[in-house]
Structures are given as structure tokens and as C-alpha cells.
Amino acid sequence: MEKRTFKIPVWIIYSLVFAVVVAATFGLLRFEGLTNIWRVDGIAQHYPILKEFYGILHGTVHQSLFSWSWNLGLGADQMTSFAYYVVGDPFAYLIALFPADKIELGYQLLTIVRLYAVGLSFLALARQLRFKRAGSLLGALIYTFNGFTFYVSFHHPFFLLAPFFFPLLCLGVDKIYKGKSFLWLTGFTAMVFICNLYFAYLLGLGALVFAAARYVDLKRRGELVRSFPRSLGYFAVTIALALAVAAVILLPTLLAMLSSSRTGSSTFANGLKLYPLVYYLNLPNALFNTTGTMYYWDVIGTGALSFVALVWSFRHFKQYLALNVTFILIVLGVLVPAFAAFMNVMSTPSNRWLLLVSMPFALAVAHFTDHVSELTTKDFKWFIIATIGLLVMVFVGNGFTFLLRQSHYLNYGCLFIFMVILSYGYMRSMNGLPFKTMLLAIVGLNAISIGTSFYSTNFNVSVSYNEIPTGSATSWAKNFFDGADKFLKKNMIKHSIEHR
Template sequence: MIEFFQHPFAGITTWSWKYGLGSDTFQIYSYYTIGDIFAYLTLLFPASKIIFAYQVMIILRMYFAGLSFAYFAKHLRLQNSTIIVGAMIYIFNAYLLYANVAQPFFTTAFIIFPLVILGIERILQGKSAFYLTFVFSWMFINNFYFAFILGLGGIIYLILRVLFNYRKRLDYWVTFKKLSFASLTSLLISAGLLLPEILAVQSSTRAGSLFANGLKTYPIYYYLALPSQLINGGNRDFYFWSALGFSSIAFFGVCFILLKYKRYPLLASTFILSFIMLLFPQFGALFNGMMSPSNRWTLMLCLPLSLAVSELLEKLPTLSDRTMKYLAYLTFAYITVVGINYYFQNSEKLFIPIIFLLVFLGMLFWIRYGKSIHPYRLANGLIIANIVLNAIYFETPYNGGFANEMLPNGAYEKLLKNRYGGLDDDIAPSNTFRVSTISNNFFLAKDFKMYNTLNEKLHGLSSYYSLQNQYLGDFSRNMQNIQYETNVPLREFDDRAILLNFLGVKHLFAQLNQPNDNKIPYGYHLSQSTRLIHDVNQKASKNQQMRRYTTNYAFPLMYWQNKVITAKQIQSLSVTQKERLLSQGVLMTKKDATGLKRLDIKNDTVEVPFKLISDRGNIVDPSNLQNSDKNETYRIVLNLEELKRTKQLPKNSELHVEINDIKYTPFSFKKQIQFEEKNQADDLTKGLLASNDRLAYYKYFRYHVLKGSPDMSYNITVNSKLGAETIAQPRQSKTSFFKIVNNGTMNLGQFKTLPDSLKLTLSKMGTYNFKIKVYAQPFTSDYQRDVKQIQKHAVKNLSFKQNGVSGDITTDQLGVITSSIPYSKGWKLYVDGKKVPLYRTNQAFVGFKLASGKHHINLVYQIPGLKLGLTLSVIGIILLIFSWMLQFKKRISI
């Protein structure tokens, strides 16, 4: 962005090679950043003060959120003193405590939402639609995701407001025209950003996710925790993003509104409807764009809750004795419910909210019946004290506070400088190759990961962004990458040598004595290492060293192939066999492959016979495996004698375990507890007197309730002497990180001689049904020859620009240029100055046919929908100006 303002006529960077394999810059930043006006204010600060600027923007955002609430509440003719109290509730809650530390952009929705409601209210009162048009335009430009949430919230407000207040006196046709004008015009004005954003989402890995993660109801622990969530401002669990956590006085605000529902039908119905919506995951999924059940819509509850507190304090001096008694009764009933749950799901963070609940109850009675000189100052002081103590629980290092997850000052700069121990200093930066680390090996600190290499000179394979290329995700899943995540589609690709070569990974970095430090892929040799740091206690397992491995088999970024493969040819092949074909031909659709030579597939992958044997000594059938003992493990015993007999025993091969058609059925809740009790009773390792049947039942009952059992999650882990790999089915509570996992290919490492057996472990009890096969992929001279041929046919003289890449190549026959550049509809291809059709090759990458001869290739990237969006924005602005001029002329004539 700074580069654009410094050189505005140089154009914008539409494609960057630093985002993993490369990505649309708009797609990367559109989800949270591009439309955020506060992000641009950081440009006023020097680069050296960017962290300070970030902190200033947090304070500024919160100030404007409070200002927005105050502006809205002023229209309700509330007193300034009660508005200030409400504003404190509005801007200091668990949701914003989290947002301002982790994702300050969320705060902008708190600024916009009161303005949206006020704009709708103005139209219902017969006023102009221009105000709502401005607010809607800001809402859409700011971010389409929150625009969707706030838009639905606005619709609900409109329906309820009309139902309770305007039903009989509203001019429906005029109101409809004004709302339609505001909606249509704002959509047009914002189309320059909104349309590319929508297209980016539709072409991302987020598209097509399972509605509500397949949940019909939430797990029991969610319902148990829900009552306390209202006032637990130190809470960070945020089950399914049901982020409430207000000052304890919010409880009395809700009770007051519900007790006076006839006076406040809109607020009362809002609370009742919100409570119902919190009970069912379908509502969370609806507000989350028909995807995972994320209750981020609860951010809108901050407005009515804060207003409820303001209304309570406004009417407090006139409340009846009966109302005050009800408030007291409801308080002790609420404490009873929360207290009972505490003994089941205890959390010390509830003590402060409960104490302040009683303090606020006393305050209400003191203000109502006493002679408090400055009642609202008292209320505000207590609210601030409550907020501060909530924040202490939320943020401080002890008890797992958020401060534990924050980097010390200067830590990130230190990481950028020393991430690879200086082993990257002698590597010249280039867009033609990538680097990576060994899977699960690179330890930064507990719970810290670094997927992105945006600020490094080298381009990392992995990347973590909200919107990732859909085709790249499809490629990763089709190759059964066990590390695939929606936001991180590749990661380290499980250290599979051919895939790393194909993706252009030239250097790998590994830390000594960290997981998988010996699982070095084929062809990567130790090229440099740091000084070995010996453990002070002389424990070799604690020695430290950084190592760099380099290969000569990395594929070029763009290269020519003369053989193609169609989906029909490979439909019966294993994933390992398909992986091997990446060095022999190019996968294309049958239609796109017309006129090109087909590859004569020759399989050199070896299927290894095996038996699955329990550590109890019996042979196990994986198609119906009942695991009733969580301590039971299994061994995949390889039949190497059979391979010797048939002269197929490979040497120097990568060993893969492919597991397909996984179906896991957990035992019922009752049955799980029975098996747990039985296993404990049979376990004599802790002594005969250690067994306590009653305690065991409660312990396992509580454990499974809090874990949400039974659920569909499981882990299947396979260990070799070189490392361990896991196929993991996440819980449905993982919201946007949830995925359906029914297969996976695990790379157990490169072996000169295959091991006799592998260890297989199942994480949970239940019935497993899966198909398992073991493959050895030998690396022979044939593979080396294939790679050398690819490197020989690389596109030469690559020149990288802000919007693409160009290069030269000479071929002697018709073939295909393929690449590891992620495919997108935004790519345009020009060969010798003429536009040529592009194809999606190898499932996810840019490719095209090329006739024989000498050619200059120019790939140009245009952000999909940007031109059309900007055109619509201009039309929207013209329409708004024209409408305003007509309105102005009408006023003058009157």
C-alpha cells in the first residue's frame, strides 16, 4: 500500500509470489483489511512505529465504538449519565477484549451497527434515505462478512420494529422504495471492493463447507456453560464463538427489560429471540454465511444489552418494590444455576462476576432506597472495577491469560532475523523456488506457529490466510495431504519428496531433537548447519542445532512436457502412484488434452503386503475394528519375505500408508463410560486399592460431558523410527477449521531398507472401518532422469512483474507448458503478443498448449471482478449524486 502511494502511476500489485505458492493480493487482504479505514491510518506513522500505530488504532477504534453507541442512544433521549454507563458496557466486553488483542478489525462492526439501526429508524420515521445509503456503503466497503451479519441484524430489527411500533401507521410503499434505494445504491457504490471479495470467497477453500458442521444441536457442555457466559467477562472459551461476557450489571438490564416487556417489546423480543438462536447451531451457520456454526452475530447483542442497562438506571428511582424483589429473586436463582454448574465445570473466573453480581444488586437497592448523591458515578465506578478485574483474568499471564500468547517486544524482529539460524543468509532471494521446514519440526514456542514468510526474503511453501485458492485446496485434498486445513492448504505437505520437488521446494530447514528431525525426504542432502550447542547436563537428546538440506531435484516454476494424462487413466491408481506421475506427464481434462500425446503409464510403485496385529496378539480386520480399550495399540507388520520372494523388495524408497474410506462410529455415552470403568478396574498397575468405582463413574461421566462425547473426532497415528504422522478428524466445535476427513496418506519417511513394522494408534474408543494399504515409492535412476528432463525444458529468462511473469522457451514439438503457479480465472496468457487460452493442469496450476518453435510467454494477472466492480461503483456514485440533486431541487422549489 505504501508503494502504491509512493508510486501511484506504477499500478498496484495484483499477484504476489510471497504468499505461499503465490496468490491474488486482493484475495489475501480483502477478507479483513482492504475496506478497513483504520488500517490506512497506519500510513501516517513511520515503519519503525508500526506496532505503536497498531496500538493507537485499537484505542481509536474503541473510542469510535463508544461514540457510535452514544450517538445512537442520544436519539432515544436518554440522559448523558446513563448513556456513558451504557457505552462502558458496550465497548468493554469479552468479545472486544479478544478482538482488540487478536483482530482489532472486528471492532469496526461495533461502530457501524448502531448507525445501521439508526439509518433504518430514520426511514421508518419518513426521513431521507441518504443517511442509510452512506452507512450501508461503509458497511459493504468495510467487509462483506460483517456486512452480511449486520445486514441480517438490520432486517430482524426492521421486522420487529414494524411489528411492534409502525404496523398501523407506516406507508409501506414509500418505505420500501427508500430501503430499496439505499440498498441498491450502496451495493453499487461499494461494488469496486464488494464484487471482487464475493468472487474471491466463491473461488476459495471456504466454498462448499458443510452447513453447521453437520450439527443438529450443540454439545451438552455448551448448554451448561451458556448461562454463565453472559457475565463472565474473563471468559475466553467462546464456545462456537458465543462471545458474550459483559459486566455483571448486564444481567439486571436483561431481567428489567423482560419484567417490563410491555413497555419494551422490541428489546424484550430481541433477548428472547437471541436466546432461542443461541440454542441451535443452524442460526450460527446462517449468520456465518451458511457455513460453520459461528455465533459471531452475538456482537450485535452488545447494543440492546447496553441499552437495557441504560434504561434500567434511567428508570431505577421509580421502580416498584415488586420489581426490586423480582430482581433479587432472579439474582439468587441465577447464582444457584451458575453455582450448580460450577461444581461440574468449575472455573475460578466466575468468582469475580458473581461477586460483582451481588455488589450490583446492593448498588441497585442503595440507589433505589438510599440517598446516593451521585448514583451514576457509583454505577460507572463499579462497572469500571468489574471490567478491570475481568480484563485481569482475561489478559494476565497466570491462569492461561491472553498475555501468554503475546510476543515480547522485539520478538518478531528477532524471529525474522534468526528463524533459520542464519542458514538463509547465503541464499539469494528468488521467485523461482520455495523453501520449507520439516513437518511439525520447527519449534518457536508453545502454541506459536509461523506459517507465513511475507516479511522474509525467501518464499515459504506454507501460508495461512482466510481465503486460499480453491484449486490449490482441491489439489492438496486429492493428494490426501494429512496437513490440509482450510486456511493452510499445503503446510509442509508431510515431507513427501516428489510433491516438494514438484512445488519447487529447493531448501528444507530442520531443528535437531525436534519431531521428525530424521525424516528427511529423498534427494535433500545436508548443505549447511549451525554450531552444535551441547546441553549443559550432557543430554544428547537436548542438544540444539539448525540444519539446512538442499536438493537438485526441484522442478522449475514453469516447464514444458510433451505427454499428458487424463482422469480416466489414473482413476484406479493409488495416491502414491498419482504422485509419481507428476514427473512424467501433465494431468489435463480429456477435452483440454485433445491433440496431445498420452503418457504410457508404467508403474514402479510397490504395494507392500502386511497384517494388522493388535498388541494383544490377535490379527485385526480394519474393516470392522472395535476399540474398547484406549490403551490398545496395533502394529502394521510388513511381509518383506513375500517381496523378496517376488524380487520386488525396493531399496531407497519412501514409505506411504494410505488409509481410505474411514468411518468412525463412537460408542454411546453410556457404553463409553462402561468401558472406561472396566479398563480402570482391570488396571492393576496403580495398586489394588486405587480403584474407586463411584469416583470412576463420576470422573468419566464428567470427562465425556465436558469433551462433548460422543462426537465424530478421532486420530489415527502411525509411527516409524523416523517420525510419526496423524490423520485427524477435528471436532465440530472447531467451527471454520472443521473438515470431513475420510482418507489420508501418511509419509513415514525415506528408508534404505524397509522396516519390519509400523505402530498404529487409535485415539478414541469406538468402531473403526477403513481400508489400509502400504506403498513403497522407490527412487531410481528413472526418477532422476525424469526430473533432469523437466529441468532441461524450463521456461528461461523469467521476469517477474507486479501483475505476472514472462519468459522464453524453444520447443521442437507440440506440448504443454505447466507450472506450480496456482490457477485462477484472473490469469491471461499472451504468447508472442497474441492471447492464448489457459488450462488448469495437474488439477490446480496454470498451464497451456504450446506449438513448436521459439516463443515469448507473458502471463498477466487481473483481479477478477475488479473492472466490473469499479464500473458499477461509478454508476452508483452518479446515481447518488443525481438523486441528491433531484432532492435538493425539490426542496428549493418548495
């Protein structure tokens, strides 16, 4: 009789590691008496609109989303004003569960909930792509915790919706190729259209690249169920249905965007043919680190495991042809301002599209982890050569010195520790529990090191200035008019009584 062994579900292990990483990173802000509400856009845009949305959901502001409001500037349409940030954000509606005096806390917790959902969405895709348990788990952690997700978590939390939806779109694409229902992709596409037009543009391009790469991969493996013409037909039907479902929100938002003063006001790519030299010199270090001076949103900050998985993937170039070609296109893309401008809706050369890069990195990590027991001496040789090459580029780009921020040393230290763990597994056993535990631990430690580089005042001196103190947002919202609103209300009541 075959003996069955109980295995903890991957999502539970992910949840436990997630809790530890969040406690060690976001917890620092709480310990230091700070929030993740940015002193610039956070307090000026994101928090006020969430607070106003709370009032709409509870019916305390005496107006609905489908109405005109004189409280928005000199007067504006509620729906188009709120659509960009909260209407299409499924997590924003959870703010209604918080008491009225805890909206500031709700803002912070919803950021963490969005980040948690990012990893869950990748786990769903990993299951669809049939990765093993270890590959799915480590891929999810790499996808969830990186420089981009940490950066937007305390600058633009709603940007976490893009990495949340991206794996779901990819999942829907894969289902169509494998002969399954196209309704999955229709639903996710409609949600993205409703969520944010900018995300729809960016994720649409990302999903297009995934669709092409996945088609090539399945075709080469002989696993393609639907032919290209049939799949193309399903994609067309999917987009048409999604547009129809989202039209009630999409069309007013699109019309408002086209009439906005920001539309067409910028020169394509700011007129740049190439970036300034300092941008290119910073790129090697930006692979692991994102704190410090950021040029044109060159936010990557992936983990040490991603770098090793990238080298391993190129070592098996033909086997992972589509993935490796994608990496080459990414490298070419970060070098040209015109590409960044194209990905940024034909405007400025902002590399926000790099939020999509965490997907191929996570997929490479998942593949590498599933085949880690097959490593050879030649693989280790190339790991060492690639690491030395990276360090040389960092040395040159940093002005022929290794004088970096303290947090940057932590991330390179994680790369060294990871290489030691791989060597241990190669000499002993890569299938045993000790090796897998150490691998998981170093990935978690690397995630914490990336996070602390943002949230710890020991590593980031600007955090105490950029993030507002606990309680300040609530106080700011309460005293926004410096008492003028209370004075006006008092006089209106007095005037009403006198004229009865």
C-alpha cells in the same frame, strides 16, 4: 432568570472512563512485556498484512493494491487478498502515520482506537434514539467493554469493525423511519460492503432484526413518520446505491470468495442437531464470563448491569415488547447449531453472531438507567429471584460446585456490589450525584474485571503463551527469511556488477 448549569459532554466522560479501563486492562499486557498480537493468526496473518499494507501506502514495496503480487503464496491478486482485512478498514490507513520501525506499536494502538470508536458509534445511536445522558453513557460502556470485544482485541482486532458499524446502520434505519435522509444508511451500508463481506452478511441480518423491532416500537408509540411501504422503498434504494458505490471492491472480492477452496467445503452446522451437553452447561456462566474453555464461540461476558436491566426489561414486557422478543430469539438462537451455522454464512456452527447481542443489552441498560428512579420493591424482589436462579444454573452447570476461575468471582462480586448500590439509591436518592457516581464506578470496575480476566497473567495463565512479547513481531518480520533475502539481494548485486 433561569440559571444555566454547565454539563460535561457525555463523550468526554466516556473518554475518561475509557482511558481508565484501557490503562487497567491493556496496560497489563504492556506491564507484563506482552503485546495484543496473537501467537496464531495475529503473527501469521494480521500483523504481516498490516506491515505489507504500510509499505503499499508509503510506496516502498513497488506495487499497488491493483496489481498481481508474487509475494503472496504462489502469486495472488493484491486487492482480493487485502480486501478481507485492511482495504475496507478505515482505521488501518492510520498505520501510515507511524514510523516504519513502530508498526508493532501502531498495531496495538489501532486496536485501542477501534475499541474507542465502538463506544462513540453507540453514543451516536443513543442520541438518535433520544436516551438521556446517564443512559447513553452507561449503554456505551456496556456496548464497548464486554467479553466479545476484549476477546477479539487480542485475537482478531479487525472484528471490532462489526460492533463499530452496527450502531451506525441502526442509526440510518431509524432516520428513514423518522422521515430523514436515507443517505446516512446508504453511506454506512456501502462502507460495510467495502469493509468485509462476512460483516456485510452478519450486520445485514442484525440490521434487519433492528429494523423490524424498531418499526414495531415506533408504530406502537405513534412516532412513525414514514409508512412501511415507503420505508421499504427507501431501504431498497439504499441497498442498490450502496452496492453501486461498493462494486469496485465488492465484486472482485465476491468472485474471489466464491472460487475459494473454503467456500462450500464444510457440512452445514457440522451435521449437528444439538450441541454437546457441556456447551449447554457452560452457557449460564458464559453470560458473565468468557475466559476458560470456549465452546463454539459462546462469547458473551456482559456486565452485571446488563443482567439487572434484562430482568427489569422483562418485568415491563409490554412496554419494551420488541426488545424483549429480541432477547427471547437470542436465547433460542444459542441453543440450536443450525441457527449459528445460518448466521455464519451457512457453514459451521460458530456463534460469532453473538457480537450483535451487546446491542440489545446496551439498549436495555440505557432504558433501565433512564428509568432507574422508578424502581419498586417488586423490581428488587425479581432482581433477587433472577440472581438466585442464575447462580443455581451456574452451580449445576459447573458440576454442582462453585469452584470457578478467580476472575469469575470478580464478576459475580460486581453483581453483588451493584445490587447494594441500587438498594442504597432506593433508600436514599437515585437522582443525586453520589448514586450516579457509584453507578458509573461499578460499571467501570466491572469492565476492568472482564478485561483483566483476559489480560492479567494472575487470572489467565495462557496469556503469556498466547500473546507474543514486545518487540518479537518486529524482529520476526525482519528475520522472516532467516537472512536468505539479504543473501539473495547481495548475490543479485554481485551478479549485476560481473555482467556489466
